[in-house]
Amino acid sequence: MRRTINKSFAIEGIGLHKGERSLFVFNPQDKPLGIRFFVNDSVIEASISNLHSTIRGTNLSDGKNTVYTVEHLLSAINAFSIDDLDMEVYGIEPPAMDGSSLPLAKKLYESGVKIKNQNAKKIFSAIEKKEFTFKDSFYSFEPSDKFELVCVFENSHPMIGRQEFSFTVEPQLYLEQIAPARTFGFEAEISRLKENGLALGGTLDNAIVLTREGILNEGGLRYKDEFVRHKMLDFLGDLCLTGFNFEKIKITGIRTSHQANAAFASFICGRDK
Ligand SMILES: [Zn+2]
Known part of the structure:
Protein backbone atom coordinates (compact mmCIF):
# COMPACT_ATOMS: atom_id res chain seq x y z
CA MET A 1 0.00 0.00 0.00
CA ARG A 2 1.23 3.50 -0.79
CA ARG A 3 1.92 5.92 2.03
CA THR A 4 1.72 9.68 2.48
CA ILE A 5 1.91 11.93 5.53
CA ASN A 6 -1.09 12.50 7.79
CA LYS A 7 -1.02 16.27 7.96
CA SER A 8 0.82 19.28 6.58
CA PHE A 9 3.79 20.88 8.30
CA ALA A 10 6.60 23.28 7.42
CA ILE A 11 10.29 23.78 8.02
CA GLU A 12 12.01 27.16 7.77
CA GLY A 13 15.58 28.42 8.06
CA ILE A 14 18.85 29.15 6.26
CA GLY A 15 20.12 26.86 3.47
CA LEU A 16 23.58 25.32 3.84
CA HIS A 17 25.12 26.18 0.48
CA LYS A 18 23.28 29.24 -0.76
CA GLY A 19 22.92 30.80 2.69
CA GLU A 20 19.43 32.06 1.94
CA ARG A 21 16.30 31.77 4.05
CA SER A 22 13.80 29.23 2.79
CA LEU A 23 10.47 27.69 3.70
CA PHE A 24 9.36 24.18 2.70
CA VAL A 25 5.74 23.19 3.26
CA PHE A 26 5.03 19.44 3.28
CA ASN A 27 1.57 18.37 2.19
CA PRO A 28 -0.11 14.96 2.02
CA GLN A 29 -0.93 13.67 -1.46
CA ASP A 30 -3.78 11.20 -1.88
CA LYS A 31 -3.01 10.40 -5.51
CA PRO A 32 -0.10 8.10 -6.51
CA LEU A 33 2.10 10.93 -7.82
CA GLY A 34 5.44 10.36 -6.09
CA ILE A 35 7.66 12.76 -4.14
CA ARG A 36 7.32 16.19 -5.74
CA PHE A 37 8.84 19.65 -5.28
CA PHE A 38 6.74 22.64 -6.35
CA VAL A 39 9.27 25.34 -7.28
CA ASN A 40 7.84 28.52 -8.84
CA ASP A 41 5.83 27.20 -11.81
CA SER A 42 7.65 23.85 -11.96
CA VAL A 43 6.69 20.51 -10.49
CA ILE A 44 9.90 18.50 -10.08
CA GLU A 45 9.62 14.86 -9.15
CA ALA A 46 12.35 13.28 -7.01
CA SER A 47 13.64 11.09 -9.81
CA ILE A 48 17.02 10.28 -11.28
CA SER A 49 15.73 11.66 -14.59
CA ASN A 50 15.53 15.13 -12.95
CA LEU A 51 19.07 15.05 -11.57
CA HIS A 52 20.68 18.42 -12.28
CA SER A 53 24.06 18.11 -10.56
CA THR A 54 25.82 16.55 -7.59
CA ILE A 55 28.16 19.34 -6.54
CA ARG A 56 28.29 19.11 -2.72
CA GLY A 57 24.72 17.88 -2.68
CA THR A 58 21.99 16.42 -4.82
CA ASN A 59 20.28 19.02 -6.97
CA LEU A 60 17.13 18.47 -9.04
CA SER A 61 15.80 20.45 -11.98
CA ASP A 62 13.23 20.30 -14.75
CA GLY A 63 15.36 22.58 -16.94
CA LYS A 64 13.51 25.71 -15.80
CA ASN A 65 13.74 25.66 -12.02
CA THR A 66 16.18 23.93 -9.68
CA VAL A 67 15.96 22.81 -6.07
CA TYR A 68 19.33 22.28 -4.39
CA THR A 69 20.62 20.01 -1.63
CA VAL A 70 17.54 17.82 -1.33
CA GLU A 71 19.28 14.67 -0.04
CA HIS A 72 18.57 15.13 3.68
CA LEU A 73 14.86 15.61 3.04
CA LEU A 74 14.74 12.61 0.73
CA SER A 75 16.63 10.52 3.29
CA ALA A 76 13.99 11.03 5.99
CA ILE A 77 11.19 10.57 3.45
CA ASN A 78 12.76 7.30 2.29
CA ALA A 79 13.30 6.08 5.87
CA PHE A 80 9.58 6.52 6.54
CA SER A 81 8.72 4.77 3.22
CA ILE A 82 6.67 7.74 2.06
CA ASP A 83 5.57 7.22 -1.55
CA ASP A 84 3.57 10.37 -2.22
CA LEU A 85 4.28 13.84 -0.86
CA ASP A 86 4.09 17.39 -2.21
CA MET A 87 6.57 20.01 -1.05
CA GLU A 88 5.95 23.71 -1.68
CA VAL A 89 9.37 25.30 -2.04
CA TYR A 90 9.90 28.97 -1.15
CA GLY A 91 13.60 29.46 -1.77
CA ILE A 92 16.12 27.30 -3.59
CA GLU A 93 17.31 24.76 -1.04
CA PRO A 94 15.94 23.30 2.19
CA PRO A 95 16.85 24.85 5.55
CA ALA A 96 20.08 23.30 6.80
CA MET A 97 18.51 22.97 10.27
CA ASP A 98 21.22 21.45 12.49
CA GLY A 99 23.07 19.78 9.59
CA SER A 100 21.23 16.51 10.12
CA SER A 101 17.78 15.25 9.15
CA LEU A 102 16.60 14.90 12.76
CA PRO A 103 14.34 17.99 12.88
CA LEU A 104 12.57 16.83 9.71
CA ALA A 105 12.41 13.18 10.80
CA LYS A 106 10.76 14.30 14.06
CA LYS A 107 8.20 16.31 12.09
CA LEU A 108 7.46 13.29 9.89
CA TYR A 109 7.11 11.17 13.00
CA GLU A 110 4.73 13.69 14.60
CA SER A 111 2.70 14.04 11.39
CA GLY A 112 2.38 10.28 11.14
CA VAL A 113 2.08 8.16 8.04
CA LYS A 114 -1.22 7.58 6.28
CA ILE A 115 -1.54 4.26 4.49
CA LYS A 116 -3.59 4.64 1.34
CA ASN A 117 -5.77 2.17 -0.43
CA GLN A 118 -3.53 2.05 -3.49
CA ASN A 119 -1.03 -0.51 -4.64
CA ALA A 120 2.52 0.07 -3.45
CA LYS A 121 4.97 1.53 -5.90
CA LYS A 122 7.49 -0.67 -7.66
CA ILE A 123 9.42 -2.89 -5.31
CA PHE A 124 13.08 -3.61 -5.88
CA SER A 125 14.47 -6.77 -4.29
CA ALA A 126 17.72 -8.63 -4.90
CA ILE A 127 17.54 -12.03 -6.52
CA GLU A 128 21.29 -12.40 -6.88
CA LYS A 129 24.38 -10.43 -5.95
CA LYS A 130 25.33 -7.60 -8.29
CA GLU A 131 28.24 -5.18 -8.12
CA PHE A 132 28.80 -1.69 -9.48
CA THR A 133 31.91 0.46 -9.55
CA PHE A 134 32.06 4.21 -10.18
CA LYS A 135 35.48 5.88 -10.04
CA ASP A 136 36.81 4.80 -6.61
CA SER A 137 33.36 4.03 -5.18
CA PHE A 138 32.10 0.48 -4.95
CA TYR A 139 28.50 -0.69 -4.57
CA SER A 140 26.78 -4.03 -4.38
CA PHE A 141 23.38 -5.47 -3.58
CA GLU A 142 22.43 -8.96 -2.56
CA PRO A 143 19.41 -10.84 -1.18
CA SER A 144 18.46 -10.33 2.46
CA ASP A 145 15.39 -10.95 4.61
CA LYS A 146 14.97 -7.16 5.16
CA PHE A 147 16.09 -3.80 3.71
CA GLU A 148 19.60 -3.28 5.00
CA LEU A 149 22.21 -0.68 4.16
CA VAL A 150 25.94 -0.90 4.78
CA CYS A 151 28.19 2.11 4.36
CA VAL A 152 31.97 2.36 4.55
CA PHE A 153 33.74 5.73 4.79
CA GLU A 154 37.49 6.14 4.72
CA ASN A 155 39.53 9.24 5.36
CA SER A 156 43.04 9.76 6.70
CA HIS A 157 41.79 12.28 9.30
CA PRO A 158 42.70 11.03 12.82
CA MET A 159 39.04 11.16 13.93
CA ILE A 160 37.81 9.14 10.94
CA GLY A 161 40.11 6.43 9.56
CA ARG A 162 37.89 3.60 8.38
CA LEU A 193 33.85 26.39 -1.21
CA LYS A 194 32.69 29.89 -0.25
CA GLU A 195 34.61 31.38 -3.18
CA ASN A 196 32.61 29.02 -5.39
CA GLY A 197 29.31 30.11 -3.83
CA LEU A 198 28.95 26.98 -1.65
CA ALA A 199 28.68 26.48 2.12
CA LEU A 200 27.58 30.13 2.39
CA GLY A 201 25.10 29.24 5.14
CA GLY A 202 27.45 26.83 6.89
CA THR A 203 28.16 27.46 10.58
CA LEU A 204 29.21 25.35 13.54
CA ASP A 205 25.50 25.08 14.33
CA ASN A 206 24.74 23.16 11.14
CA ALA A 207 27.95 21.33 10.24
CA ILE A 208 30.90 19.55 11.79
CA VAL A 209 34.06 21.38 10.78
CA LEU A 210 37.22 19.27 10.76
CA THR A 211 40.63 20.78 11.42
CA ARG A 212 43.87 18.88 10.74
CA GLU A 213 43.68 17.07 14.07
CA GLY A 214 40.17 17.48 15.46
CA ILE A 215 36.94 19.42 15.07
CA LEU A 216 36.00 23.02 15.78
CA ASN A 217 32.59 22.18 17.29
CA GLU A 218 32.85 22.62 21.04
CA GLY A 219 30.11 20.12 21.76
CA GLY A 220 32.07 17.31 20.11
CA LEU A 221 30.54 14.53 18.05
CA ARG A 222 27.08 13.01 18.53
CA TYR A 223 28.54 9.57 17.78
CA LYS A 224 32.16 8.48 17.46
CA ASP A 225 31.30 7.31 13.93
CA GLU A 226 29.02 10.25 13.10
CA PHE A 227 30.78 10.69 9.72
CA VAL A 228 29.85 7.30 8.26
CA ARG A 229 26.34 7.63 9.73
CA HIS A 230 25.94 10.88 7.80
CA LYS A 231 27.23 9.14 4.66
CA MET A 232 24.49 6.57 5.27
CA LEU A 233 21.91 9.37 5.66
CA ASP A 234 22.97 10.85 2.30
CA PHE A 235 23.04 7.42 0.63
CA LEU A 236 19.47 6.65 1.72
CA GLY A 237 18.39 10.05 0.38
CA ASP A 238 20.01 9.52 -3.00
CA LEU A 239 18.44 6.04 -3.28
CA CYS A 240 15.05 7.81 -3.14
CA LEU A 241 15.78 8.99 -6.70
CA THR A 242 15.29 5.43 -7.98
CA GLY A 243 11.57 5.69 -7.20
CA PHE A 244 11.64 2.17 -5.79
CA ASN A 245 10.58 0.69 -2.50
CA PHE A 246 13.38 -1.61 -1.40
CA GLU A 247 12.58 -4.93 0.21
CA LYS A 248 14.61 -8.05 0.93
CA ILE A 249 17.85 -6.45 -0.14
CA LYS A 250 21.18 -5.59 1.42
CA ILE A 251 22.85 -2.65 -0.31
CA THR A 252 26.48 -1.81 0.37
CA GLY A 253 28.22 1.44 -0.54
CA ILE A 254 31.96 1.89 -0.07
CA ARG A 255 33.48 5.39 -0.41
CA THR A 256 30.10 6.81 -1.47
CA SER A 257 29.61 10.30 -2.89
CA HIS A 258 26.55 12.04 -4.29
CA GLN A 259 27.90 11.65 -7.82
CA ALA A 260 28.58 7.93 -7.32
CA ASN A 261 25.25 7.41 -5.51
CA ALA A 262 23.45 8.96 -8.48
CA ALA A 263 25.34 6.69 -10.89
CA PHE A 264 24.39 3.69 -8.73
CA ALA A 265 20.75 4.84 -8.65
CA SER A 266 20.85 4.98 -12.46
CA PHE A 267 22.34 1.48 -12.52
CA ILE A 268 19.48 0.21 -10.33
CA CYS A 269 16.99 1.88 -12.68
CA GLY A 270 18.64 0.17 -15.64
CA ARG A 271 19.98 3.40 -17.06
CA ASP A 272 23.52 3.86 -18.33
CA LYS A 273 24.18 7.31 -16.93
ZN1 LIG B 1 24.58 15.21 3.70
Missing part, protein backbone atom coordinates in the same frame (compact mmCIF):
# COMPACT_ATOMS: atom_id res chain seq x y z
CA GLN A 163 34.28 3.65 9.59
CA GLU A 164 31.67 1.05 8.71
CA PHE A 165 28.00 1.15 9.67
CA SER A 166 25.15 -1.29 9.07
CA PHE A 167 21.54 -0.28 9.43
CA THR A 168 18.12 -1.86 8.92
CA VAL A 169 15.95 0.79 7.28
CA GLU A 170 13.08 1.35 9.69
CA PRO A 171 11.72 4.68 11.03
CA GLN A 172 12.49 4.20 14.73
CA LEU A 173 16.07 3.04 14.09
CA TYR A 174 16.51 5.89 11.63
CA LEU A 175 15.46 8.41 14.28
CA GLU A 176 17.90 6.95 16.79
CA GLN A 177 20.90 6.01 14.66
CA ILE A 178 21.01 7.97 11.41
CA ALA A 179 18.88 11.13 11.47
CA PRO A 180 20.99 12.93 14.14
CA ALA A 181 24.28 12.52 12.19
CA ARG A 182 25.38 15.92 10.90
CA THR A 183 27.01 16.95 7.66
CA PHE A 184 30.70 17.77 7.81
CA GLY A 185 33.41 19.64 5.97
CA PHE A 186 37.11 20.33 6.24
CA GLU A 187 38.22 23.74 7.48
CA ALA A 188 40.93 23.78 4.82
CA GLU A 189 38.42 23.62 1.98
CA ILE A 190 35.71 25.92 3.38
CA SER A 191 37.18 29.18 2.04
CA ARG A 192 37.47 27.57 -1.42
Whole structure:
Protein backbone atom coordinates (compact mmCIF):
# COMPACT_ATOMS: atom_id res chain seq x y z
CA MET A 1 0.00 0.00 0.00
CA ARG A 2 1.23 3.50 -0.79
CA ARG A 3 1.92 5.92 2.03
CA THR A 4 1.72 9.68 2.48
CA ILE A 5 1.91 11.93 5.53
CA ASN A 6 -1.09 12.50 7.79
CA LYS A 7 -1.02 16.27 7.96
CA SER A 8 0.82 19.28 6.58
CA PHE A 9 3.79 20.88 8.30
CA ALA A 10 6.60 23.28 7.42
CA ILE A 11 10.29 23.78 8.02
CA GLU A 12 12.01 27.16 7.77
CA GLY A 13 15.58 28.42 8.06
CA ILE A 14 18.85 29.15 6.26
CA GLY A 15 20.12 26.86 3.47
CA LEU A 16 23.58 25.32 3.84
CA HIS A 17 25.12 26.18 0.48
CA LYS A 18 23.28 29.24 -0.76
CA GLY A 19 22.92 30.80 2.69
CA GLU A 20 19.43 32.06 1.94
CA ARG A 21 16.30 31.77 4.05
CA SER A 22 13.80 29.23 2.79
CA LEU A 23 10.47 27.69 3.70
CA PHE A 24 9.36 24.18 2.70
CA VAL A 25 5.74 23.19 3.26
CA PHE A 26 5.03 19.44 3.28
CA ASN A 27 1.57 18.37 2.19
CA PRO A 28 -0.11 14.96 2.02
CA GLN A 29 -0.93 13.67 -1.46
CA ASP A 30 -3.78 11.20 -1.88
CA LYS A 31 -3.01 10.40 -5.51
CA PRO A 32 -0.10 8.10 -6.51
CA LEU A 33 2.10 10.93 -7.82
CA GLY A 34 5.44 10.36 -6.09
CA ILE A 35 7.66 12.76 -4.14
CA ARG A 36 7.32 16.19 -5.74
CA PHE A 37 8.84 19.65 -5.28
CA PHE A 38 6.74 22.64 -6.35
CA VAL A 39 9.27 25.34 -7.28
CA ASN A 40 7.84 28.52 -8.84
CA ASP A 41 5.83 27.20 -11.81
CA SER A 42 7.65 23.85 -11.96
CA VAL A 43 6.69 20.51 -10.49
CA ILE A 44 9.90 18.50 -10.08
CA GLU A 45 9.62 14.86 -9.15
CA ALA A 46 12.35 13.28 -7.01
CA SER A 47 13.64 11.09 -9.81
CA ILE A 48 17.02 10.28 -11.28
CA SER A 49 15.73 11.66 -14.59
CA ASN A 50 15.53 15.13 -12.95
CA LEU A 51 19.07 15.05 -11.57
CA HIS A 52 20.68 18.42 -12.28
CA SER A 53 24.06 18.11 -10.56
CA THR A 54 25.82 16.55 -7.59
CA ILE A 55 28.16 19.34 -6.54
CA ARG A 56 28.29 19.11 -2.72
CA GLY A 57 24.72 17.88 -2.68
CA THR A 58 21.99 16.42 -4.82
CA ASN A 59 20.28 19.02 -6.97
CA LEU A 60 17.13 18.47 -9.04
CA SER A 61 15.80 20.45 -11.98
CA ASP A 62 13.23 20.30 -14.75
CA GLY A 63 15.36 22.58 -16.94
CA LYS A 64 13.51 25.71 -15.80
CA ASN A 65 13.74 25.66 -12.02
CA THR A 66 16.18 23.93 -9.68
CA VAL A 67 15.96 22.81 -6.07
CA TYR A 68 19.33 22.28 -4.39
CA THR A 69 20.62 20.01 -1.63
CA VAL A 70 17.54 17.82 -1.33
CA GLU A 71 19.28 14.67 -0.04
CA HIS A 72 18.57 15.13 3.68
CA LEU A 73 14.86 15.61 3.04
CA LEU A 74 14.74 12.61 0.73
CA SER A 75 16.63 10.52 3.29
CA ALA A 76 13.99 11.03 5.99
CA ILE A 77 11.19 10.57 3.45
CA ASN A 78 12.76 7.30 2.29
CA ALA A 79 13.30 6.08 5.87
CA PHE A 80 9.58 6.52 6.54
CA SER A 81 8.72 4.77 3.22
CA ILE A 82 6.67 7.74 2.06
CA ASP A 83 5.57 7.22 -1.55
CA ASP A 84 3.57 10.37 -2.22
CA LEU A 85 4.28 13.84 -0.86
CA ASP A 86 4.09 17.39 -2.21
CA MET A 87 6.57 20.01 -1.05
CA GLU A 88 5.95 23.71 -1.68
CA VAL A 89 9.37 25.30 -2.04
CA TYR A 90 9.90 28.97 -1.15
CA GLY A 91 13.60 29.46 -1.77
CA ILE A 92 16.12 27.30 -3.59
CA GLU A 93 17.31 24.76 -1.04
CA PRO A 94 15.94 23.30 2.19
CA PRO A 95 16.85 24.85 5.55
CA ALA A 96 20.08 23.30 6.80
CA MET A 97 18.51 22.97 10.27
CA ASP A 98 21.22 21.45 12.49
CA GLY A 99 23.07 19.78 9.59
CA SER A 100 21.23 16.51 10.12
CA SER A 101 17.78 15.25 9.15
CA LEU A 102 16.60 14.90 12.76
CA PRO A 103 14.34 17.99 12.88
CA LEU A 104 12.57 16.83 9.71
CA ALA A 105 12.41 13.18 10.80
CA LYS A 106 10.76 14.30 14.06
CA LYS A 107 8.20 16.31 12.09
CA LEU A 108 7.46 13.29 9.89
CA TYR A 109 7.11 11.17 13.00
CA GLU A 110 4.73 13.69 14.60
CA SER A 111 2.70 14.04 11.39
CA GLY A 112 2.38 10.28 11.14
CA VAL A 113 2.08 8.16 8.04
CA LYS A 114 -1.22 7.58 6.28
CA ILE A 115 -1.54 4.26 4.49
CA LYS A 116 -3.59 4.64 1.34
CA ASN A 117 -5.77 2.17 -0.43
CA GLN A 118 -3.53 2.05 -3.49
CA ASN A 119 -1.03 -0.51 -4.64
CA ALA A 120 2.52 0.07 -3.45
CA LYS A 121 4.97 1.53 -5.90
CA LYS A 122 7.49 -0.67 -7.66
CA ILE A 123 9.42 -2.89 -5.31
CA PHE A 124 13.08 -3.61 -5.88
CA SER A 125 14.47 -6.77 -4.29
CA ALA A 126 17.72 -8.63 -4.90
CA ILE A 127 17.54 -12.03 -6.52
CA GLU A 128 21.29 -12.40 -6.88
CA LYS A 129 24.38 -10.43 -5.95
CA LYS A 130 25.33 -7.60 -8.29
CA GLU A 131 28.24 -5.18 -8.12
CA PHE A 132 28.80 -1.69 -9.48
CA THR A 133 31.91 0.46 -9.55
CA PHE A 134 32.06 4.21 -10.18
CA LYS A 135 35.48 5.88 -10.04
CA ASP A 136 36.81 4.80 -6.61
CA SER A 137 33.36 4.03 -5.18
CA PHE A 138 32.10 0.48 -4.95
CA TYR A 139 28.50 -0.69 -4.57
CA SER A 140 26.78 -4.03 -4.38
CA PHE A 141 23.38 -5.47 -3.58
CA GLU A 142 22.43 -8.96 -2.56
CA PRO A 143 19.41 -10.84 -1.18
CA SER A 144 18.46 -10.33 2.46
CA ASP A 145 15.39 -10.95 4.61
CA LYS A 146 14.97 -7.16 5.16
CA PHE A 147 16.09 -3.80 3.71
CA GLU A 148 19.60 -3.28 5.00
CA LEU A 149 22.21 -0.68 4.16
CA VAL A 150 25.94 -0.90 4.78
CA CYS A 151 28.19 2.11 4.36
CA VAL A 152 31.97 2.36 4.55
CA PHE A 153 33.74 5.73 4.79
CA GLU A 154 37.49 6.14 4.72
CA ASN A 155 39.53 9.24 5.36
CA SER A 156 43.04 9.76 6.70
CA HIS A 157 41.79 12.28 9.30
CA PRO A 158 42.70 11.03 12.82
CA MET A 159 39.04 11.16 13.93
CA ILE A 160 37.81 9.14 10.94
CA GLY A 161 40.11 6.43 9.56
CA ARG A 162 37.89 3.60 8.38
CA GLN A 163 34.28 3.65 9.59
CA GLU A 164 31.67 1.05 8.71
CA PHE A 165 28.00 1.15 9.67
CA SER A 166 25.15 -1.29 9.07
CA PHE A 167 21.54 -0.28 9.43
CA THR A 168 18.12 -1.86 8.92
CA VAL A 169 15.95 0.79 7.28
CA GLU A 170 13.08 1.35 9.69
CA PRO A 171 11.72 4.68 11.03
CA GLN A 172 12.49 4.20 14.73
CA LEU A 173 16.07 3.04 14.09
CA TYR A 174 16.51 5.89 11.63
CA LEU A 175 15.46 8.41 14.28
CA GLU A 176 17.90 6.95 16.79
CA GLN A 177 20.90 6.01 14.66
CA ILE A 178 21.01 7.97 11.41
CA ALA A 179 18.88 11.13 11.47
CA PRO A 180 20.99 12.93 14.14
CA ALA A 181 24.28 12.52 12.19
CA ARG A 182 25.38 15.92 10.90
CA THR A 183 27.01 16.95 7.66
CA PHE A 184 30.70 17.77 7.81
CA GLY A 185 33.41 19.64 5.97
CA PHE A 186 37.11 20.33 6.24
CA GLU A 187 38.22 23.74 7.48
CA ALA A 188 40.93 23.78 4.82
CA GLU A 189 38.42 23.62 1.98
CA ILE A 190 35.71 25.92 3.38
CA SER A 191 37.18 29.18 2.04
CA ARG A 192 37.47 27.57 -1.42
CA LEU A 193 33.85 26.39 -1.21
CA LYS A 194 32.69 29.89 -0.25
CA GLU A 195 34.61 31.38 -3.18
CA ASN A 196 32.61 29.02 -5.39
CA GLY A 197 29.31 30.11 -3.83
CA LEU A 198 28.95 26.98 -1.65
CA ALA A 199 28.68 26.48 2.12
CA LEU A 200 27.58 30.13 2.39
CA GLY A 201 25.10 29.24 5.14
CA GLY A 202 27.45 26.83 6.89
CA THR A 203 28.16 27.46 10.58
CA LEU A 204 29.21 25.35 13.54
CA ASP A 205 25.50 25.08 14.33
CA ASN A 206 24.74 23.16 11.14
CA ALA A 207 27.95 21.33 10.24
CA ILE A 208 30.90 19.55 11.79
CA VAL A 209 34.06 21.38 10.78
CA LEU A 210 37.22 19.27 10.76
CA THR A 211 40.63 20.78 11.42
CA ARG A 212 43.87 18.88 10.74
CA GLU A 213 43.68 17.07 14.07
CA GLY A 214 40.17 17.48 15.46
CA ILE A 215 36.94 19.42 15.07
CA LEU A 216 36.00 23.02 15.78
CA ASN A 217 32.59 22.18 17.29
CA GLU A 218 32.85 22.62 21.04
CA GLY A 219 30.11 20.12 21.76
CA GLY A 220 32.07 17.31 20.11
CA LEU A 221 30.54 14.53 18.05
CA ARG A 222 27.08 13.01 18.53
CA TYR A 223 28.54 9.57 17.78
CA LYS A 224 32.16 8.48 17.46
CA ASP A 225 31.30 7.31 13.93
CA GLU A 226 29.02 10.25 13.10
CA PHE A 227 30.78 10.69 9.72
CA VAL A 228 29.85 7.30 8.26
CA ARG A 229 26.34 7.63 9.73
CA HIS A 230 25.94 10.88 7.80
CA LYS A 231 27.23 9.14 4.66
CA MET A 232 24.49 6.57 5.27
CA LEU A 233 21.91 9.37 5.66
CA ASP A 234 22.97 10.85 2.30
CA PHE A 235 23.04 7.42 0.63
CA LEU A 236 19.47 6.65 1.72
CA GLY A 237 18.39 10.05 0.38
CA ASP A 238 20.01 9.52 -3.00
CA LEU A 239 18.44 6.04 -3.28
CA CYS A 240 15.05 7.81 -3.14
CA LEU A 241 15.78 8.99 -6.70
CA THR A 242 15.29 5.43 -7.98
CA GLY A 243 11.57 5.69 -7.20
CA PHE A 244 11.64 2.17 -5.79
CA ASN A 245 10.58 0.69 -2.50
CA PHE A 246 13.38 -1.61 -1.40
CA GLU A 247 12.58 -4.93 0.21
CA LYS A 248 14.61 -8.05 0.93
CA ILE A 249 17.85 -6.45 -0.14
CA LYS A 250 21.18 -5.59 1.42
CA ILE A 251 22.85 -2.65 -0.31
CA THR A 252 26.48 -1.81 0.37
CA GLY A 253 28.22 1.44 -0.54
CA ILE A 254 31.96 1.89 -0.07
CA ARG A 255 33.48 5.39 -0.41
CA THR A 256 30.10 6.81 -1.47
CA SER A 257 29.61 10.30 -2.89
CA HIS A 258 26.55 12.04 -4.29
CA GLN A 259 27.90 11.65 -7.82
CA ALA A 260 28.58 7.93 -7.32
CA ASN A 261 25.25 7.41 -5.51
CA ALA A 262 23.45 8.96 -8.48
CA ALA A 263 25.34 6.69 -10.89
CA PHE A 264 24.39 3.69 -8.73
CA ALA A 265 20.75 4.84 -8.65
CA SER A 266 20.85 4.98 -12.46
CA PHE A 267 22.34 1.48 -12.52
CA ILE A 268 19.48 0.21 -10.33
CA CYS A 269 16.99 1.88 -12.68
CA GLY A 270 18.64 0.17 -15.64
CA ARG A 271 19.98 3.40 -17.06
CA ASP A 272 23.52 3.86 -18.33
CA LYS A 273 24.18 7.31 -16.93
ZN1 LIG B 1 24.58 15.21 3.70
